[in-house]
Amino acid sequence: MIERLPTLEDLGDVSGRTVLVRTDFNVPLESLPDGTRRITDDFRIRAALPTIEWLGERGATVVCASHLGRPKGAPDPRYSMDPVAARLAELAPGVRLLENLRFDPGEEKNDPDFVSRLVRGVDLYVDDAFGAAHRAHASIVGPPRTLPSAMGRLLQREVEVLLELRRRPKHPFVAVLGGSKISDKLGVVEALLEVVDSLVIGGAMCFTFMAAQGLPIGDSLFEPDQVETCRRLLSTGKPILLPEDITGVDENGNYATFGRRLPPGAMGFDIGPGSAAAFSDAIMDARTVFWNGPMGMFEDDRFASGTRTVAQAMADTKAFTVVGGGDSAAALAQFGLDDRIDHVSTGGGASLELLELGDLPGLEALRGAPNVGH
Numbered sequence: 162m163i164e165r166l167p168t169l170e171d172l173g174d175v176s177g178r179t180v181l182v183r184t185d186f187n188v189p190l191e192s193l194p195d196g197t198r199r200i201t202d203d204f205r206i207r208a209a210l211p212t213i214e215w216l217g218e219r220g221a222t223v224v225c226a227s228h229l230g231r232p233k234g235a236p237d238p239r240y241s242m243d244p245v246a247a248r249l250a251e252l253a254p255g256v257r258l259l260e261n262l263r264f265d266p267g268e269e270k271n272d273p274d275f276v277s278r279l280v281r282g283v284d285l286y287v288d289d290a291f292g293a294a295h296r297a298h299a300s301i302v303g304p305p306r307t308l309p310s311a312m313g314r315l316l317q318r319e320v321e322v323l324l325e326l327r328r329r330p331k332h333p334f335v336a337v338l339g340g341s342k343i344s345d346k347l348g349v350v351e352a353l354l355e356v357v358d359s360l361v362i363g364g365a366m367c368f369t370f371m372a373a374q375g376l377p378i379g380d381s382l383f384e385p386d387q388v389e390t391c392r393r394l395l396s397t398g399k400p401i402l403l404p405e406d407i408t409g410v411d412e413n414g415n416y417a418t419f420g421r422r423l424p425p426g427a428m429g430f431d432i433g434p435g436s437a438a439a440f441s442d443a444i445m446d447a448r449t450v451f452w453n454g455p456m457g458m459f460e461d462d463r464f465a466s467g468t469r470t471v472a473q474a475m476a477d478t479k480a481f482t483v484v485g486g487g488d489s490a491a492a493l494a495q496f497g498l499d500d501r502i503d504h505v506s507t508g509g510g511a512s513l514e515l516l517e518l519g520d521l522p523g524l525e526a527l528r529g530a531p532n533v534g535h
């Protein structure tokens with residue numbers, strides 16, 4: 162048990178009991194011409210199988226429940242669980258799956274009536290929805306108030322790995338952050354700066370830092386209202402590594418490579434080859450690496466090489482490597498490198514929030530369950 166967090170063993174005998182398993186089956190879908198939807202990546206479904214199988218092998222009746230997308234509290238065929246139910250039936254035959262939890266407005270409002278309906282006829286609760294553990298929604302924080310509860314194997318592994326990074330990382334510890342917005346990641350940036358030996362910044366958020374250094378960034382995407390914050394972070398003297406070159410397009414829209422100064426009308430879309438090499442060196446020399454957020458617009462092949470180089474270094478380094486969900490996990494899968502990472506988190510926002518705060522609403526709720534000693 163990690164700090165009073167109950168594990169599956171703490172449920173006692175599960176045989177003959179009905180177990181509600183909150184999973185995060187919020188998987189990416191694509192629409193097909195015939196109007197049906199297809200799962201493009203079933204990673205989150207496969208990641209919940211150890212828990213589902215553990216319960217099934219011990220004679221429990223498993224009922225899974227998840228949200229999918231962001232429907233507005235009402236049934237919406239675009240967010241139907243049907244494609245997920247079909248895949249789950251292949252991977253774990255006989256397991257029930259409830260309809261999208263967010264079809265009911267009570268889910269996001271954490272409505273007690275909705276919680277009562279969820280736990281009706283249920284004996285035990287298991288939370289394996291790491292990707293949603295930062296949401297204080299009904300299906301996450303409600304059931305542990307009354308049902309003996311536990312974290313599933315996926316949630317347990319995520320929490321163990323991410324808290325270890327926060328508390329006892331092996332040094333040098335390098336964090337690589339990308340993505341477009343520094344405003345989304347400010348909290349985790351500040352928390353990471355307390356523990357890392359180097360914070361490497363790529364993605365469009367580097368332009369806000371470069372603007373804070375007084376460099377011309379052309380027409381690149383940046384956050385004007387965060388320039389002052391970036392200036393403050395840089396002035397702390399903490400080890401922040403920024404790109405030394407940028408690739409993008411010039412004022413005529415032609416592919417171009419720049420140094421640290423972008424001319425008027427130019428736009429940066431990726432870190433340049435020199436930066437990619439420097440970032441790769443930092444990753445290769447580390448003993449622990451956390452990576453969240455692509456280095457550039459990797460969906461466009463012209464601007465994928467920064468992200469590809471970082472992904473390759475993540476695969477090649479001897480360091481313990483952790484990737485925080487979302488776009489970086491998708492990039493790794495696209496490059497076929499996901500199986501060479503020590504831990505690919507199923508949660509984007511949740512992994513950042515756990516690194517920042519050291520706790521999540523879903524974990525807090527489990528500590529209050531009736532089977533946990535107080």
Ligand code: 3PG
Pocket residue numbers: 185187230231292293296508509510
């Ligand atoms: C995710 O995909 O990040 C989780 O499933 C949470 O989804 P949400 O951001 O819509 O709450």
Ligand code: MG
Pocket residue numbers: 475476477478479480481482501503
């Ligand atoms: Mg390794």
